[in-house]
Amino acid sequence: MTLSEENYLKTIFHLYDQHQQEVSTNAIAEVMNTKASSVTDMLKKLADKQLINYRKYQGVTLSEEGRCQAIAIIRKHRLWEVFLVEKLQFSWDEVHEIAEELEHIQSDKLIERLDAFLGYPKKDPHGDLIPNKEGEFSEAAQTLLSELKDGDRRTLVAVKNTSKEFLVYLNKMEIALGDTIEVLSKEPFDNSMLLKVNDHKVSLSATVCRNIYVND
Incomplete structure:
Protein backbone atom coordinates (compact mmCIF):
# COMPACT_ATOMS: atom_id res chain seq x y z
CA MET A 1 0.00 0.00 0.00
CA THR A 2 1.28 3.44 -0.87
CA LEU A 3 1.76 6.28 1.61
CA SER A 4 -1.06 8.21 -0.04
CA GLU A 5 -3.44 5.25 0.22
CA GLU A 6 -2.65 4.90 3.92
CA ASN A 7 -3.37 8.58 4.49
CA TYR A 8 -6.75 8.24 2.77
CA LEU A 9 -7.73 5.26 4.91
CA LYS A 10 -6.76 7.11 8.08
CA THR A 11 -8.70 10.21 7.01
CA ILE A 12 -11.84 8.19 6.21
CA PHE A 13 -11.57 6.44 9.58
CA HIS A 14 -11.37 9.72 11.51
CA LEU A 15 -14.20 11.37 9.56
CA TYR A 16 -16.50 8.39 10.01
CA ASP A 17 -15.60 8.21 13.71
CA GLN A 18 -16.56 11.87 14.13
CA HIS A 19 -19.87 11.82 12.27
CA GLN A 20 -20.93 8.12 12.27
CA GLN A 21 -22.12 8.26 8.68
CA GLU A 22 -20.84 7.71 5.17
CA VAL A 23 -17.99 10.08 4.40
CA SER A 24 -18.41 12.44 1.47
CA THR A 25 -15.83 13.10 -1.21
CA ASN A 26 -15.87 16.80 -0.38
CA ALA A 27 -15.18 16.15 3.31
CA ILE A 28 -12.13 14.06 2.41
CA ALA A 29 -10.94 16.70 -0.06
CA GLU A 30 -11.21 19.42 2.59
CA VAL A 31 -9.21 17.49 5.19
CA MET A 32 -6.55 16.42 2.70
CA ASN A 33 -6.43 19.81 0.98
CA THR A 34 -6.91 18.38 -2.50
CA LYS A 35 -9.45 18.42 -5.35
CA ALA A 36 -12.63 16.36 -5.18
CA SER A 37 -11.71 14.81 -8.56
CA SER A 38 -8.42 13.57 -7.11
CA VAL A 39 -10.28 12.07 -4.16
CA THR A 40 -12.67 10.27 -6.51
CA ASP A 41 -9.74 8.73 -8.42
CA MET A 42 -8.19 7.46 -5.19
CA LEU A 43 -11.49 6.10 -3.89
CA LYS A 44 -11.85 4.03 -7.05
CA LYS A 45 -8.38 2.55 -6.46
CA LEU A 46 -9.17 1.75 -2.83
CA ALA A 47 -12.49 0.20 -3.83
CA ASP A 48 -10.71 -1.99 -6.40
CA LYS A 49 -8.48 -3.23 -3.56
CA GLN A 50 -11.62 -3.88 -1.46
CA LEU A 51 -10.42 -1.49 1.25
CA ILE A 52 -13.52 0.72 1.12
CA ASN A 53 -17.21 0.52 0.33
CA TYR A 54 -17.75 3.24 -2.24
CA ARG A 55 -21.04 4.41 -3.77
CA LYS A 56 -20.78 7.26 -6.24
CA TYR A 57 -22.59 10.39 -4.98
CA GLN A 58 -23.46 8.54 -1.74
CA GLY A 59 -20.23 8.45 0.23
CA VAL A 60 -17.71 5.96 1.48
CA THR A 61 -17.05 3.70 4.46
CA LEU A 62 -14.13 1.43 5.22
CA SER A 63 -14.39 -2.29 4.55
CA GLU A 64 -13.36 -4.60 7.38
CA GLU A 65 -9.89 -4.92 5.87
CA GLY A 66 -9.67 -1.18 5.30
CA ARG A 67 -10.64 -0.50 8.91
CA CYS A 68 -7.96 -2.91 10.16
CA GLN A 69 -5.36 -1.17 8.02
CA ALA A 70 -6.45 2.29 9.21
CA ILE A 71 -6.33 1.27 12.88
CA ALA A 72 -2.85 -0.18 12.41
CA ILE A 73 -1.65 3.16 11.02
CA ILE A 74 -3.27 5.08 13.88
CA ARG A 75 -1.70 2.69 16.40
CA LYS A 76 1.76 3.33 14.95
CA HIS A 77 1.20 7.09 14.87
CA ARG A 78 0.15 7.30 18.51
CA LEU A 79 2.90 5.00 19.78
CA TRP A 80 5.50 7.12 18.00
CA GLU A 81 4.02 10.23 19.60
CA VAL A 82 4.43 8.66 23.04
CA PHE A 83 8.03 7.77 22.22
CA LEU A 84 8.84 11.27 20.98
CA VAL A 85 7.39 12.94 24.09
CA GLU A 86 8.50 10.49 26.77
CA LYS A 87 11.89 9.43 25.47
CA LEU A 88 13.06 12.31 23.28
CA GLN A 89 11.44 15.16 25.25
CA PHE A 90 9.49 16.68 22.38
CA SER A 91 6.52 18.80 23.48
CA TRP A 92 3.00 17.63 22.62
CA ASP A 93 2.61 20.33 19.95
CA GLU A 94 5.73 19.15 18.05
CA VAL A 95 5.10 15.45 17.56
CA HIS A 96 2.20 15.15 15.11
CA GLU A 97 4.10 16.00 11.93
CA ILE A 98 7.02 13.73 12.84
CA ALA A 99 4.69 10.85 13.71
CA GLU A 100 2.97 11.39 10.34
CA GLU A 101 6.21 10.26 8.72
CA LEU A 102 7.07 7.48 11.17
CA GLU A 103 3.63 5.87 10.96
CA HIS A 104 4.39 4.58 7.45
CA ILE A 105 7.31 2.37 8.55
CA GLN A 106 6.36 -1.17 7.56
CA SER A 107 7.61 -3.37 10.41
CA ASP A 108 5.20 -5.13 12.76
CA LYS A 109 8.11 -6.39 14.86
CA LEU A 110 9.38 -2.83 15.38
CA ILE A 111 5.96 -1.60 16.52
CA GLU A 112 5.43 -4.50 18.92
CA ARG A 113 8.85 -3.88 20.46
CA LEU A 114 8.15 -0.15 20.62
CA ASP A 115 4.87 -0.85 22.43
CA ALA A 116 6.64 -3.09 24.96
CA PHE A 117 9.51 -0.60 25.40
CA LEU A 118 7.00 2.12 26.27
CA GLY A 119 5.17 -0.11 28.75
CA TYR A 120 2.06 -0.69 26.62
CA PRO A 121 0.61 2.83 26.89
CA LYS A 122 -3.16 3.24 26.63
CA LYS A 123 -3.14 6.88 25.48
CA ASP A 124 -0.96 9.16 23.38
CA PRO A 125 0.32 12.58 24.61
CA HIS A 126 -2.96 14.23 23.55
CA GLY A 127 -5.12 11.75 25.44
CA ASP A 128 -6.21 9.80 22.35
CA LEU A 129 -6.67 6.07 22.89
CA ILE A 130 -4.03 3.73 21.45
CA PRO A 131 -5.50 0.53 20.01
CA ASN A 132 -3.82 -2.72 21.04
CA LYS A 133 -2.23 -5.09 18.53
CA GLU A 134 -5.63 -6.71 17.95
CA GLY A 135 -6.95 -3.30 16.88
CA GLU A 136 -9.17 -2.85 19.94
CA PHE A 137 -9.71 0.48 21.69
CA SER A 138 -10.39 0.60 25.43
CA GLU A 139 -13.41 2.57 26.64
CA ALA A 140 -12.84 6.27 27.33
CA ALA A 141 -14.76 7.64 30.33
Whole structure:
Protein backbone atom coordinates (compact mmCIF):
# COMPACT_ATOMS: atom_id res chain seq x y z
CA MET A 1 0.00 0.00 0.00
CA THR A 2 1.28 3.44 -0.87
CA LEU A 3 1.76 6.28 1.61
CA SER A 4 -1.06 8.21 -0.04
CA GLU A 5 -3.44 5.25 0.22
CA GLU A 6 -2.65 4.90 3.92
CA ASN A 7 -3.37 8.58 4.49
CA TYR A 8 -6.75 8.24 2.77
CA LEU A 9 -7.73 5.26 4.91
CA LYS A 10 -6.76 7.11 8.08
CA THR A 11 -8.70 10.21 7.01
CA ILE A 12 -11.84 8.19 6.21
CA PHE A 13 -11.57 6.44 9.58
CA HIS A 14 -11.37 9.72 11.51
CA LEU A 15 -14.20 11.37 9.56
CA TYR A 16 -16.50 8.39 10.01
CA ASP A 17 -15.60 8.21 13.71
CA GLN A 18 -16.56 11.87 14.13
CA HIS A 19 -19.87 11.82 12.27
CA GLN A 20 -20.93 8.12 12.27
CA GLN A 21 -22.12 8.26 8.68
CA GLU A 22 -20.84 7.71 5.17
CA VAL A 23 -17.99 10.08 4.40
CA SER A 24 -18.41 12.44 1.47
CA THR A 25 -15.83 13.10 -1.21
CA ASN A 26 -15.87 16.80 -0.38
CA ALA A 27 -15.18 16.15 3.31
CA ILE A 28 -12.13 14.06 2.41
CA ALA A 29 -10.94 16.70 -0.06
CA GLU A 30 -11.21 19.42 2.59
CA VAL A 31 -9.21 17.49 5.19
CA MET A 32 -6.55 16.42 2.70
CA ASN A 33 -6.43 19.81 0.98
CA THR A 34 -6.91 18.38 -2.50
CA LYS A 35 -9.45 18.42 -5.35
CA ALA A 36 -12.63 16.36 -5.18
CA SER A 37 -11.71 14.81 -8.56
CA SER A 38 -8.42 13.57 -7.11
CA VAL A 39 -10.28 12.07 -4.16
CA THR A 40 -12.67 10.27 -6.51
CA ASP A 41 -9.74 8.73 -8.42
CA MET A 42 -8.19 7.46 -5.19
CA LEU A 43 -11.49 6.10 -3.89
CA LYS A 44 -11.85 4.03 -7.05
CA LYS A 45 -8.38 2.55 -6.46
CA LEU A 46 -9.17 1.75 -2.83
CA ALA A 47 -12.49 0.20 -3.83
CA ASP A 48 -10.71 -1.99 -6.40
CA LYS A 49 -8.48 -3.23 -3.56
CA GLN A 50 -11.62 -3.88 -1.46
CA LEU A 51 -10.42 -1.49 1.25
CA ILE A 52 -13.52 0.72 1.12
CA ASN A 53 -17.21 0.52 0.33
CA TYR A 54 -17.75 3.24 -2.24
CA ARG A 55 -21.04 4.41 -3.77
CA LYS A 56 -20.78 7.26 -6.24
CA TYR A 57 -22.59 10.39 -4.98
CA GLN A 58 -23.46 8.54 -1.74
CA GLY A 59 -20.23 8.45 0.23
CA VAL A 60 -17.71 5.96 1.48
CA THR A 61 -17.05 3.70 4.46
CA LEU A 62 -14.13 1.43 5.22
CA SER A 63 -14.39 -2.29 4.55
CA GLU A 64 -13.36 -4.60 7.38
CA GLU A 65 -9.89 -4.92 5.87
CA GLY A 66 -9.67 -1.18 5.30
CA ARG A 67 -10.64 -0.50 8.91
CA CYS A 68 -7.96 -2.91 10.16
CA GLN A 69 -5.36 -1.17 8.02
CA ALA A 70 -6.45 2.29 9.21
CA ILE A 71 -6.33 1.27 12.88
CA ALA A 72 -2.85 -0.18 12.41
CA ILE A 73 -1.65 3.16 11.02
CA ILE A 74 -3.27 5.08 13.88
CA ARG A 75 -1.70 2.69 16.40
CA LYS A 76 1.76 3.33 14.95
CA HIS A 77 1.20 7.09 14.87
CA ARG A 78 0.15 7.30 18.51
CA LEU A 79 2.90 5.00 19.78
CA TRP A 80 5.50 7.12 18.00
CA GLU A 81 4.02 10.23 19.60
CA VAL A 82 4.43 8.66 23.04
CA PHE A 83 8.03 7.77 22.22
CA LEU A 84 8.84 11.27 20.98
CA VAL A 85 7.39 12.94 24.09
CA GLU A 86 8.50 10.49 26.77
CA LYS A 87 11.89 9.43 25.47
CA LEU A 88 13.06 12.31 23.28
CA GLN A 89 11.44 15.16 25.25
CA PHE A 90 9.49 16.68 22.38
CA SER A 91 6.52 18.80 23.48
CA TRP A 92 3.00 17.63 22.62
CA ASP A 93 2.61 20.33 19.95
CA GLU A 94 5.73 19.15 18.05
CA VAL A 95 5.10 15.45 17.56
CA HIS A 96 2.20 15.15 15.11
CA GLU A 97 4.10 16.00 11.93
CA ILE A 98 7.02 13.73 12.84
CA ALA A 99 4.69 10.85 13.71
CA GLU A 100 2.97 11.39 10.34
CA GLU A 101 6.21 10.26 8.72
CA LEU A 102 7.07 7.48 11.17
CA GLU A 103 3.63 5.87 10.96
CA HIS A 104 4.39 4.58 7.45
CA ILE A 105 7.31 2.37 8.55
CA GLN A 106 6.36 -1.17 7.56
CA SER A 107 7.61 -3.37 10.41
CA ASP A 108 5.20 -5.13 12.76
CA LYS A 109 8.11 -6.39 14.86
CA LEU A 110 9.38 -2.83 15.38
CA ILE A 111 5.96 -1.60 16.52
CA GLU A 112 5.43 -4.50 18.92
CA ARG A 113 8.85 -3.88 20.46
CA LEU A 114 8.15 -0.15 20.62
CA ASP A 115 4.87 -0.85 22.43
CA ALA A 116 6.64 -3.09 24.96
CA PHE A 117 9.51 -0.60 25.40
CA LEU A 118 7.00 2.12 26.27
CA GLY A 119 5.17 -0.11 28.75
CA TYR A 120 2.06 -0.69 26.62
CA PRO A 121 0.61 2.83 26.89
CA LYS A 122 -3.16 3.24 26.63
CA LYS A 123 -3.14 6.88 25.48
CA ASP A 124 -0.96 9.16 23.38
CA PRO A 125 0.32 12.58 24.61
CA HIS A 126 -2.96 14.23 23.55
CA GLY A 127 -5.12 11.75 25.44
CA ASP A 128 -6.21 9.80 22.35
CA LEU A 129 -6.67 6.07 22.89
CA ILE A 130 -4.03 3.73 21.45
CA PRO A 131 -5.50 0.53 20.01
CA ASN A 132 -3.82 -2.72 21.04
CA LYS A 133 -2.23 -5.09 18.53
CA GLU A 134 -5.63 -6.71 17.95
CA GLY A 135 -6.95 -3.30 16.88
CA GLU A 136 -9.17 -2.85 19.94
CA PHE A 137 -9.71 0.48 21.69
CA SER A 138 -10.39 0.60 25.43
CA GLU A 139 -13.41 2.57 26.64
CA ALA A 140 -12.84 6.27 27.33
CA ALA A 141 -14.76 7.64 30.33
CA GLN A 142 -14.65 11.32 29.45
CA THR A 143 -16.81 14.35 28.77
CA LEU A 144 -16.27 17.78 27.27
CA LEU A 145 -15.24 20.59 29.60
CA SER A 146 -18.06 22.67 28.12
CA GLU A 147 -20.60 20.28 29.68
CA LEU A 148 -19.53 21.00 33.26
CA LYS A 149 -21.38 23.26 35.68
CA ASP A 150 -20.26 25.75 38.33
CA GLY A 151 -18.38 24.02 41.12
CA ASP A 152 -17.55 20.88 39.12
CA ARG A 153 -14.01 19.61 39.57
CA ARG A 154 -12.38 17.23 37.10
CA THR A 155 -9.04 16.13 35.60
CA LEU A 156 -8.04 17.04 32.04
CA VAL A 157 -7.64 13.75 30.18
CA ALA A 158 -7.57 14.58 26.45
CA VAL A 159 -7.95 17.24 23.78
CA LYS A 160 -10.36 17.02 20.86
CA ASN A 161 -8.40 19.49 18.73
CA THR A 162 -4.81 18.27 18.31
CA SER A 163 -3.65 20.99 15.94
CA LYS A 164 -0.32 22.65 16.67
CA GLU A 165 -2.04 26.02 17.07
CA PHE A 166 -4.45 24.74 19.72
CA LEU A 167 -1.74 22.92 21.68
CA VAL A 168 0.52 25.98 21.63
CA TYR A 169 -2.44 28.00 22.95
CA LEU A 170 -2.93 25.56 25.83
CA ASN A 171 0.79 25.76 26.61
CA LYS A 172 0.45 29.55 26.75
CA MET A 173 -2.48 29.17 29.17
CA GLU A 174 -0.41 26.71 31.23
CA ILE A 175 -2.91 23.92 30.69
CA ALA A 176 -1.83 20.29 30.21
CA LEU A 177 -3.05 16.70 30.53
CA GLY A 178 -3.43 15.64 34.15
CA ASP A 179 -4.26 19.14 35.39
CA THR A 180 -7.07 19.53 37.92
CA ILE A 181 -9.77 21.87 36.64
CA GLU A 182 -12.47 23.48 38.76
CA VAL A 183 -15.30 25.51 37.22
CA LEU A 184 -15.55 28.81 39.10
CA SER A 185 -18.24 30.28 36.88
CA LYS A 186 -19.85 29.83 33.46
CA GLU A 187 -20.95 32.95 31.56
CA PRO A 188 -24.58 32.53 30.34
CA PHE A 189 -24.08 35.05 27.52
CA ASP A 190 -21.39 33.21 25.56
CA ASN A 191 -20.71 30.03 27.61
CA SER A 192 -17.14 31.09 28.32
CA MET A 193 -15.78 29.66 31.57
CA LEU A 194 -13.70 30.99 34.43
CA LEU A 195 -11.62 28.11 35.71
CA LYS A 196 -9.12 27.29 38.38
CA VAL A 197 -6.43 25.15 36.78
CA ASN A 198 -4.23 23.69 39.50
CA ASP A 199 -3.28 26.89 41.37
CA HIS A 200 -4.07 29.60 38.79
CA LYS A 201 -7.21 31.11 37.29
CA VAL A 202 -7.89 31.25 33.57
CA SER A 203 -10.81 32.28 31.38
CA LEU A 204 -11.52 30.13 28.31
CA SER A 205 -13.91 30.68 25.42
CA ALA A 206 -16.73 28.26 24.64
CA THR A 207 -14.82 27.09 21.56
CA VAL A 208 -11.79 26.13 23.63
CA CYS A 209 -13.94 24.39 26.25
CA ARG A 210 -15.59 22.31 23.51
CA ASN A 211 -12.16 20.98 22.56
CA ILE A 212 -11.02 19.77 25.99
CA TYR A 213 -12.02 16.46 27.55
CA VAL A 214 -12.16 15.82 31.30
CA ASN A 215 -12.86 12.61 33.18
CA ASP A 216 -16.49 11.69 33.94
